[in-house]
Amino acid sequence: MNSNHSPEKLAVFIAQTLDGYIAGLDNDIGFLDKYYQENEDYGYSRFMHDVDAIIIGRKTFDKLQSFQMQHYYEGKPCYVITHTPRTNFQNFIFYSQDIQQLYNLMCDKYKRKFYIDGGAETIASFHKLGLIDSFTISILPEFLGNGIKLFPPSGLSSDQLNLEYCKQFDNGLIQLKYLTKPKN
Ligand SMILES: NC(=O)c1ccc[n+]([C@@H]2O[C@H](COP(=O)([O-])OP(=O)(O)OC[C@H]3O[C@@H](n4cnc5c(N)ncnc54)[C@H](OP(=O)(O)O)[C@@H]3O)[C@@H](O)[C@H]2O)c1
Numbered sequence: 032m033n034s035n036h037s038p039e040k041l042a043v044f045i046a047q048t049l050d051g052y053i054a055g056l057d058n059d060i061g062f063l064d065k066y067y068q069e070n071e072d073y074g075y076s077r078f079m080h081d082v083d084a085i086i087i088g089r090k091t092f093d094k095l096q097s098f099q100m101q102h103y104y105e106g107k108p109c110y111v112i113t114h115t116p117r118t119n120f121q122n123f124i125f126y127s128q129d130i131q132q133l134y135n136l137m138c139d140k141y142k143r144k145f146y147i148d149g150g151a152e153t154i155a156s157f158h159k160l161g162l163i164d165s166f167t168i169s170i171l172p173e174f175l176g177n178g179i180k181l182f183p184p185s186g187l188s189s190d191q192l193n194l195e196y197c198k199q200f201d202n203g204l205i206q207l208k209y210l211t212k213p214k215n
Pocket residue numbers: 044045046047052053054057058059060087088089090091092094112113114115127130148149150151152153154156179
């Protein structure tokens with residue numbers, strides 16, 4: 032393990048519906064819209080302040096592209112995981128090799144946290160290797176009934192999930208943070 036490894040190196044920060052979906056059919060994330068508030072970002076800015084680099088899956092990248100925004104992730108390097116190599120642009124770096132190698136490379140390159148924005152498949156790719164240190168999950172009081180679940184039906188280990196905090200917001204949103212390794 033790299034000497035830069037902090038207790039919380041690789042962090043998930045994501046929103047899901049009460050029934051467990053991060054997106055609906057056709058990657059629709061419209062259910063998030065009514066939770067955007069001018070004076071409340073649910074800890075996102077504070078979280079991003081400590082983040083050096085971001086990791087996303089190609090499908091999440093495609094979704095971001097559909098928004099045609101000028102800047103993504105405050106210009107921080109964003110690694111897009113895909114089986115199909117592409118040319119890097121702006122702050123996007125496409126990565127098609129071994130996931131563990133990417134993690135090692137990022138540990139060498141960046142001193143602080145990495146943030147996996149999603150989606151589910153990408154989170155599972157890192158979680159299966161035991162690389163995720165924390166899950167911060169905002170649970171929205173919505174039922175979607177179908178779409179993309181945050182977690183696969185089975186196969187992820189729940190050996191060590193230690194609750195760091197649970198916060199509730201006036202609009203019914205609840206945010207949970209679990210650490211996957213014991214606190215020192
Ligand atoms: N609610 C939220 O907070 C939130 C946050 C993030 C994303 N989302 C939503 O989640 C949806 C996408 O989630 P998703 O789970 O379907 O897809 P995803 O994880 O974003 O992307 C999946 C793709 O990533 C690549 N990939 C994943 N693991 C890989 C590995 N081990 N090696 C190589 N490539 C790998 C593959 O790309 P290739 O097919 O190119 O090989 C795969 O098809 C989008 O609708 C997005 O908007 C929601």
